[in-house]
Amino acid sequence: MGVSEVLRDRAWGVWGRILEHPFVVELYEGRLPVDKFRYYLLQDYFYLVNFAKALSLAAARAPSVGLMKLALGLAYGTVTGEMANYEGLLREVGLSVEAAASTEPNEVNRAYMSFLLAACALEGFYECMAAVLPCFWTYLDIAERHRERLRGNKVDVYVRWASTYLSEEYRRLVESLKSALDKGGRGADELWPYFKAAVEYELAFWDAAYRGTS
Template sequence: MVTAATRTRDLLWSDIEDVYAAILDHPFLAGLADGSLPREAFRHYVVQDSHYLRGYARALAVCAAKAPDERGTTLFAAGAGNAVAAEQGMHAGLLDGLGTTAEAAAAEPIAPTTQAYLSYLLATAYGGSFPEALGAVLPCYWIYARVGAELVTRGSPDPLYATWIAAYGGEAFQAVVDSVLELTDRVGAGLAPTELAAMRRHFATTARYEWMFWDAGYRRETWPV
């Protein structure tokens, strides 16, 4: 039941508990933890994530422009810069460990799920209100932090996979996510029911895209025709 004391973050998470459970059960993440994930599946994922992060940075920049106060603008402007830095830094290191380069990865085609996710994300960010844009970008922050925290407890025998886990399971990333969640609660508290419903809809949709993104990596998804 929704009450006046219900935080927006709790309401949003209640909508995707089953999605998050499916994410944790996915063999891609299980394979990261136990080291059994084929390197080619991880390579596919990292290449597509490099494509994704470039588009995600643009969505965060739009959020920065639409934010209702300076704190929100500063938060998302920094987030946009950090997304680009992650693509250029951590991903470059992962790609090197996978026997390829960032330049070669950038030349590879964007897979169907990556294209669909980015199209939805950018359309919502550009065409929707700030709460709608916030709802759309939030799962990538929040779910990765939750997954990272879970996988840190399991560890990984594969050094490359352990590097990825540490990046998202660390305190620095969690601190950023906490700031976004605080903003979510602050913004959500003043929304009309129709505005909150739109925010929830976008949040649930991109949470499903998160599952689809890992699944696409596991399957090494390509265009069928």
């Protein structure tokens, strides 16, 4: 078992709550009130901007050219691919990019981003990878857990949002991150504080999105 799997097993108490969070269950079933989804999109736009910055900082600390390319590729994909997709989703639910860019992040969002930016600026490359992996990986696990629920979903925008995380391309992305962490030679105990904090922030982010508040 690689260190990434060890970390997920250790975090399973919180990880499992993420997978069954009412926000994601209702979204995959098509029952989530659209106002909650709008709130999530506005907050997540801020998250993505700063996530790309964190990945760029990680690239500067990469111990090899290959790992630098991995981090830069993730940063570029976030800025060009995922954010472009979000801009389309925003328009579809009656929001604008300008509204998203001017939205004040809630307290959870701001704290999560401060944690990621600090980890990637001040710690080593693998600590940063341990901090960013839960975001990527939980979205994959959520999609796989609720794949069957999505089949009966009648809300097109929810289906399009969720389908991103069911693609083979997304699975390969997650596997590349896990592989980088597994081959880094760092032990689970060293990486656990960063992985644990990120998993807890992921749960808090969903909680805040569901409440529509910090």
